[in-house]
Amino acid sequence: MRALAASVAEERPGLVAVCEIEPGEALAFATRFAMQWAYRGHQALFWNDAFRVTRVRDLYLPAAGPLPFERRGFLYAEAQFANRTCVLAATHFSEERRARIAELRFARSLLRESACDAIFCAHLRETRIAFGDLGFREEGAPGQSAEHAYVRGLQHVRFTVKRASL
DSSP, X not given: OHHHHHHHHHHOOSEEEEESOOHHHHHHHHHHTTOXXXXXXXXXXXXXXXXXXXXXXXXXXXXXXXXXXXXXXXXXXXXXXXXXXXXXXXXXXXXXXXXXXXXHHHHHHHHHHOOSEEEEEEEOOOOSOOSGGGTOEEESOTTSOSEEEEEESOOSOOEEEEETTO
């Protein structure tokens, strides 16, 4: 958690998506960096005053088998940025292929419904099913890590996607 905090303190992004984070750590992180935040199922989104979030939907990805308590969170926030409507979303997809396919379909359907600008942050291993056909471009260094950011429309937004165990 210290490495994550040091990274954010140095970069000063307007949006931070973190997976594998506990609720108490998320509260401490938001307090330390004076950011607004949302949390669901070990996923957290943090944003600064450049974003005016109007609604947060904290959902779960489809259950991946007989263990209902291992469901992954899916955060979906409707916001305004530079007088433009946008969506901020974050999740952590399953490592298991069959479960990941159902989760990807769920995420794609939500992102397809939103025709506005968007930033989608996800912990996702390599997959042939991406988000380019929905108008998203991948940011960062594709293939370098499992943390990905997909952006549709928004320019000049500093953001980061991390694991709490960084």
